[in-house]
Amino acid sequence: QQQVKQSPQSLIVQKGGISIINCAYENTAFDYFPWYQQFPGKGPALLIAIRPDVSEKKEGRFTISFNKSAKQFSLHIMDSQPGDSATYFCAASMSSADGLTFGKGTHLIIQP
Amino acid sequence: EPEVTQTPSHQVTQMGQEVILRCVPISNHLYFYWYRQILGQKVEFLVSFYNNEISEKSEIFDDQFSVERPDGSNFTLKIRSTKLEDSAMYFCASIKIETQYFGPGTRLLVL
Numbered sequence: 208q209q210q211v212k213q214s215p216q217s218l219i220v221q222k223g224g225i226s227i228i229n230c231a232y233e234n235t236a237f238d239y240f241p242w243y244q245q246f247p248g249k250g251p252a253l254l255i256a257i258r259p260d261v262s263e264k265k266e267g268r269f270t271i272s273f274n275k276s277a278k279q280f281s282l283h284i285m286d287s288q289p290g291d292s293a294t295y296f297c298a299a300s301m302s303s304a305d306g307l308t309f310g311k312g313t314h315l316i317i318q319p
Numbered sequence: 320e321p322e323v324t325q326t327p328s329h330q331v332t333q334m335g336q337e338v339i340l341r342c343v344p345i346s347n348h349l350y351f352y353w354y355r356q357i358l359g360q361k362v363e364f365l366v367s368f369y370n371n372e373i374s375e376k377s378e379i380f381d382d383q384f385s386v387e388r389p390d391g392s393n394f395t396l397k398i399r400s401t402k403l404e405d406s407a408m409y410f411c412a413s414i415k416i417e418t419q420y421f422g423p424g425t426r427l428l429v430l
Binding site for chain 2: 253306309
């Protein structure tokens with residue numbers, strides 16, 4: 208019930224391409240869905256977040272798509288750049304102040 | 320820009336020993352968190368702390384763990400009797416508005 212399932216585990220995308228990472232959740236009480244980016248040796252950093260009352264949120268090259276009925280959400284990185292190479296985690300919680308339940312992460316490599 | 324800081328960056332300890340991991344959250348943040356990340360695995364929530372008491376804890380946060388805010392700036396995680404499986408990266412976080420800001424982590428190795 209508390210799990211967030213993330214796929215794929217790893218992803219290789221050519222520079223300029225679109226990177227797509229998917230997550231699914233079971234707990235319908237989840238109300239806050241952030242995506243975190245983590246570089247080696249660093250802590251996770253918030254990339255973008257969404258609440259279930261909207262179906263899409265865009266910030267620069269990063270877009271979250273949210274499907275409440277399917278209990279799925281995804282991260283799209285447009286015009287992917289080598290600097291985007293990192294591990295991406297989706298997460299969910301019942302409120303933004305609650306402890307986050309993370310997915311297992313996606314190791315993204317953008318090839319120049 | 321203010322950051323969450325953590326000390327030490329690395330700690331090696333013997334099984335059964337007590338360790339204290341330290342964090343300085345961003346000032347004027349009110350909620351504090353500890354998470355851990357076993358090598359190559361996902362980040363796992365341990366505990367949240369608000370108004371000088373635990374507000375939420377996971378099943379991982381058993382009696383061997385404790386948290387404290389000993390003064391106005393530090394936030395600590397104590398592991399009373401470390402086990403091999405406690406080896407992980409431990410992250411502290413604090414929140415402003417909706418965003419949890421994570422520190423750089425302490426890598427704990429239990430031998």
